Amino acid sequence: MSEVITKNNHPPKVGFVSLGCAKALTDSELILTQLSAEGYQTSKTFQGADLVIVNTCGFIDDAIKESLDTIGEALAENGKVIVTGCLGAKAAEDGGNLVRKMHPSVLAVTGPQATQEVMDAVHAHLPKPHDPFLDLVPNAFGVAGIKLTPRHYAYIKISEGCNHRCTFCIIPSMRGDLVSRPIGDVLNEARALFEGGVKEVLVISQDTSAYGVDVKYRTGFWDGKPIKTRMLELVQALGDMAAPYGAWVRLHYVYPYPSVDEVMPLMASGKVLPYLDVPFQHSHPDVLKRMKRPASGEKNLERIQRWREACPEIVVRSTFIAGFPGETEEEFTHLLDFMQEAKIDRVGCFAYSPVQGAAANDIPGMLPLELREERRARFMAVAEAVSTAKLQQRVGATMQVLVDAAPALGKKGGVGRSYADAPEIDGVVRLLPPEKISKTLRVGEFTKARIVSAQGHDLVAQPF
Ligand code: SF4
Numbered sequence: 001m002s003e004v005i006t007k008n009n010h011p012p013k014v015g016f017v018s019l020g021c022a023k024a025l026t027d028s029e030l031i032l033t034q035l036s037a038e039g040y041q042t043s044k045t046f047q048g049a050d051l052v053i054v055n056t057c058g059f060i061d062d063a064i065k066e067s068l069d070t071i072g073e074a075l076a077e078n079g080k081v082i083v084t085g086c087l088g089a090k091a092a093e094d095g096g097n098l099v100r101k102m103h104p105s106v107l108a109v110t111g112p113q114a115t116q117e118v119m120d121a122v123h124a125h126l127p128k129p130h131d132p133f134l135d136l137v138p139n140a141f142g143v144a145g146i147k148l149t150p151r152h153y154a155y156i157k158i159s160e161g162c163n164h165r166c167t168f169c170i171i172p173s174m175r176g177d178l179v180s181r182p183i184g185d186v187l188n189e190a191r192a193l194f195e196g197g198v199k200e201v202l203v204i205s206q207d208t209s210a211y212g213v214d215v216k217y218r219t220g221f222w223d224g225k226p227i228k229t230r231m232l233e234l235v236q237a238l239g240d241m242a243a244p245y246g247a248w249v250r251l252h253y254v255y256p257y258p259s260v261d262e263v264m265p266l267m268a269s270g271k272v273l274p275y276l277d278v279p280f281q282h283s284h285p286d287v288l289k290r291m292k293r294p295a296s297g298e299k300n301l302e303r304i305q306r307w308r309e310a311c312p313e314i315v316v317r318s319t320f321i322a323g324f325p326g327e328t329e330e331e332f333t334h335l336l337d338f339m340q341e342a343k344i345d346r347v348g349c350f351a352y353s354p355v356q357g358a359a360a361n362d363i364p365g366m367l368p369l370e371l372r373e374e375r376r377a378r379f380m381a382v383a384e385a386v387s388t389a390k391l392q393q394r395v396g397a398t399m400q401v402l403v404d405a406a407p408a409l410g411k412k413g414g415v416g417r418s419y420a421d422a423p424e425i426d427g428v429v430r431l432l433p434p435e436k437i438s439k440t441l442r443v444g445e446f447t448k449a450r451i452v453s454a455q456g457h458d459l460v461a462q463p464f
Contacts, residue, residue: 012126013041015049015078017070018148020057022204022252023112024085025148026157028055030115031084032146038119038128046077051107051126053118056087056099058174060355064090071103082121084110089174090357112175113160150404152444153200153423154193158186158234162206163213164294166281167360168321168352171206180212183220183229187237194241199402199444200248201238202422207294209255232262239271246446248402250422252277255295256303264310273419274313281321283338284331290363291324304342315420317346322379323372324352326365332375339382345390346426347383351376391427391454401429401449401461403441410434410441410463416449418459427457434463 014035018028031053032042043049052074056067067087074081083099089111092098099109108121149155161176162169190201205211212218212229219226227233231254238249249272254260256278267274280300282288307314320335339347351372354361367375399418406414414431421427431441431449441447441463449461 011041013043013049015043015046015052018055022155031118046074051080052078053082056085058087058090081106082108084118086112086174154198155202155204158211159205167292168358170357178214184222187222194245202250204252208253209257248273256298257295268311274311275315277317280318284334287331315345318344319348321352322375323367325363336382343386349376349379394451397451401447406441414441430460432462
């Protein structure tokens with residue numbers, strides 16, 4: 001079969017914009033892997049593409065606006081646009097599709113995790129360049145596929161959807177209930193990543209501690225051996241697999257259920273990074289109830305204390321919402337006290353902002369924007385004081401640092417991260433030029449470094 005050549009006389013080119021969170025990023029990677037396997041090329045500009053795919057985010061109003069604006073730009077500059085991702089699944093006020101309502105001329109709209117539907121739409125509007133019998137078909141779920149993250153770290157999505165119904169969140173209405181990936185698939189993907197040189201695997205989902213709940217922790221198979229579809233077994237296997245490569249495994253979106261205690265020995269022994277991203281969102285039991293948060297009945301202060309006893313190195317990262325509807329000054333003070341006592345290492349905080357379609361919009365007691373913002377600022381002042389004091393304690397210590405940037409082999413220094421820093425959301429370790437002339441720094445390699453000072457959210461270190 002002859003190759004399809006477009007009107008511009010080149011193999012078909014697709015422009016791709018990936019917006020949103022790490023989960024959306026993995027969807028983008030799957031689509032790009034499939035496009036590349038079928039011989040499509042990518043274009044860095046809208047004008048240079050034969051068609052544009054926009055992977056959207058629909059989480060908060062700002063993200064929705066950014067997604068709609070990007071679709072508008074792509075339509076203006078290119079004209080042929082396929083929309084996928086969370087916003088694609090969102091309904092407009094009249095019940096129709098929001099994207100179609102705002103941009104009726106888009107070619108196709110799909111929800112998230114819809115690689116096949118997106119590819120069907122691409123095929124319909126921009127035919128495949130190769131003979132399908134000769135196609136290089138990538139393995140399912142992105143094994144060794146295209147990564148949008150730098151080559152040395154990668155996200156692994158272990159499940160889709162969520163069984164909870166937090167009142168501020170519309171993700172379950174867009175992504176559906178929890179569906180765990182087969183554990184054998186997840187481990188195969190991890191193995192391909194480590195073999196391909198990835199030095200840090202970041203486990204993501206909407207609720208990592210719930211992995212396998214939907215399949216009743218079914219026994220799957222990997223490498224010919226039975227293994228339960230459960231967080232503990234998964235983390236253990238990932239840790240074992242990472243060890244010969246000297247690679248890191250980092251856990252995100254873990255809820256403080258008692259079962260998480262079982263992971264502490266794996267962190268204490270260095271099998272997985274002693275780092276836990278636990279989105280607490282608030283501390284006051286009544287606010288947590290209004291939020292309908294998972295594990296809202298847990299005694300979180302005691303739990304964090306126990307984690308620190310079992311694994312003194314542990315770094316806890318969390319996100320919070322200030323000014324949730326009905327939040328009283330007393331409830332907010334509870335949150336400040338919690339922060340001071342729990343000494344959460346890394347913190348993000350949003351002032352509550354209503355999300356269209358979220359149940360929280362019907363909760364009485366919406367606070368004025370200035371008060372929500374003021375509480376956010378007060379919370380962040382406490383959180384930053386805690387974080388700064390913790391970073392200061394590291395001065396003088398030696399840490400292992402994964403190098404993310406090192407121009408000229410690090411002769412002028414570089415930027416890296418320790419186990420305490422997840423990419424993009426936490427601080428970094430600023431590396432000074434090595435003292436030894438023979439020492440080089442390379443992206444994707446580890447170096448030992450002595451911490452010499454703390455600056456804001458970052459550390460400054462001397463590599464050796
Ligand atoms: S746990 Fe809550 S916030 Fe997270 S995805 Fe599920 S419903 Fe949304």
